[in-house]
Amino acid sequence: MTAGESTTDAAGATNTTTPRTYLFTLTDAGGTVPPELGVVRRLVDRGHRVTVLAEQSMADQVRPTGAAYLSGDFGGPGELRDWELRSPTSMARGMADHMMSGPAPGQARETASAIDAIHPDLVVASAMGIGGMIAAEARGVPFDALIPNVYPLPVPGSPPFGMGLAPSHGSLGRLRDRVVSAGATGMIDRYALAPINAVRRDYGLDAIEHSWDQLRGARRQLILTSAAFDFVGELPQNARYVGPILDDPAWAADQAWIAPAGDSPLVLVAMSSTFQNHVDCLQRISDALGSLPVRGLVTTGPAIDPDQIQAPANVSVVVSAPHSEAMRQADLVVTHGGHGTVIKTLAAGLPLVILHHGRDQADNAVRVTTRGAGVAVSRRASAEKIARAVADVLGDPAYRRAAEELGEAVARDAASSALLDELEGVTGRATPR
Template sequence: MSDDEADRPAARTYLFVLSDAGGTVPPEIGVARRLAERGHHVTVLADDPLERPALQAGARFRPTTGRVTEPFRDWAIRTPPGIARGMAEEMIVGPAPVQAADTAAAIDELRPELVVVSSFAVGAMIAAESRGVPFDLLIPNTYALPAKGMPPFGVGLAPGHGAMGALRDTAFGAAGRRLFDHYALAPLNAVRTDHDLDPVATMWNQMQHAHRQLVLTSAAFDFPAELPANARYVGPVLDDPSWAADETWTPPDGDDPLVLVAMSSTFQNHVECLQRITDALGELPVRGVVTTGPAVLPDAIRAPANVSVVASAPHRLVMREASLVVTHGGHGTVIKSLAAGLPLVILHHGRDQADNAVRVTERGAGVAISRRSSTQRIARAVGEVLRDDRYRLAAAKLGEVIARDAAGSALLDELEGPARDQASSTIT
């Protein structure tokens, strides 16, 4: 027996209940993989599209019994109330009753020591509470729950300063909570009642009932704030998605700087933007590699001679050769780029992307421009970041810490630690 094997705790049983939210899948499946590789018994309860990545991670797969819905078309909604209602109905409380029943059945059969859930898998959280099993919350981006000193999630703001900054954050935060609670709180509490649990005062309380909130990023990337005692920065999971991880890749010929373009793995109505980025690279002395992902067919993009367009390529390999990444600003792409020491040009589209963009620009590790920017504006931004070495140096400085956190043991230390010592900050 090796020293590493001797140091491992006895095998445990973990139940993961995951939502298929595009870019959140690779890091969450990566967490399951790390536990399976250490000999634990891991089962993933999720919709059918996650079966292949779960099995590839060494986990058992248990399908949900609910109807698999189409991806949430948030890109087609123009108003905050519309987005809040859509998220509540399609992603949060809409699936909760069936998810709670599926999770309760899985707990009764598998008897896990710990349930590990996606951020919006509220049905799984309710089932775990009702069965007296602790659950850990996976947050595969920056800290998204309300916290003193943290700018409101999804707005793309830098930290406020002084009394006016605190007032701004309080007002935005309260408005966001009221908006989500308007659509989500009553149906969430109905599910809690069905499982013999007391109601919660706000939707966010359900997430705050977690044994641990595992923030899958680096504290050096996020903004400082007063987080609850059960929140832990455990470092990012840098795994490539299953549909790209096993592919080979050869860099294009030439000596010009290599620019990787990596936009959303789910459709965000971004084909036109992707075309303008590709056209911009055609005006520059660079070698462009555009990965469209499963959301867009490569032949939807017209490519100039110095740009190759492919469905996928392992970003861990491409980034070893690249000088710059152009992206929509999803957390996975941003954090992997920085860990590789690469500066960024970000054209954020929605979700958490403006928040990631401001964390990059505040650290001087790239620039953010409108997703509606012209070809010429995009070309200027790419040229600026390539010419100014300060962006590369800032990205390398931040990336060194991120890479160290990704390689650290904090994630497994938390998941393999005591599962039954409830955090003192749990909110009821």
């Protein structure tokens, strides 16, 4: 395609923007992959030249987007087994070693090589892709960061990330936020800051004061959610809510599924696509649905074999089903609270029962419960308690009404042009350092 030529994307929108070259440097963090590759697909559909540098585990998901694929071997200690971590300190060290500073040297090396080969107009990195950001900064290429969840950096007016806290009020509440945020930042810095600065030094860059400053240095922080869903604080000037990506993962696209027969309410169970030691939790959910006059559709995802779940007669257990299809028939979703599942459920106008396991899931749960769009119960709750929560939400139409109201704003933001407007607004490269 020549510069200035018009194209039509998959949604039927006409693009007259000059084709640009984008390099995505992405990390395999499970639920973040489908929305990030949804961004890739949208740029490809609009005629841009897009290359994705990602781990080999993502290859089969990258190729259907139409982007060029570069296999990355970033190194680092491998899988973060966060369900085994029992303290905030161990969680901070795990995040640093496995997601931030650990892979950074390999990410930086391979991103720098890719930049030298394809000369991108913009590098787009996963939020934890610190090394890719460093390489872009060193090469003088602007970089954006993808944040496919609620806003994680500490800012005035937003509760600290990862704690499942509601917004604070008054001077004591503001003090709570400052103290907790400072403590969390300090724990991350203890393990991540020195290794990050070592990589920056290797690429001729000055040291940063806090680990999060690398992300703060992005041209744009693209928040892939709805401001109506998040607890919005005083965002920095380069942060933008650009709406959620509602795409199903590539591995679920062609899966056949059949809901149990009958006309009783359909409850979709959608837990983590990565292993979070949740087999027993899935079994208790299945047992709970077996005690109710409902039909259950349990999707285990690629991390768990459906044969590990003993299903009651009114419950079907499958590896996956495209949630965009299943949610059109469902009345309620039971989930671990991952952002992708929660936001798609709300966009479908459905209430939720959330058994959050960790990561950002408690934050997503409190945003649902505060708006009255569902309830949260412990991941260790008994089948009886889970059954009561499901029955309560199905039996009270107020939950459905609240989910529909919030979902209208979520769906509207998902359909907006804000994401592409920001990505296509890049103006050019800086002077290489």
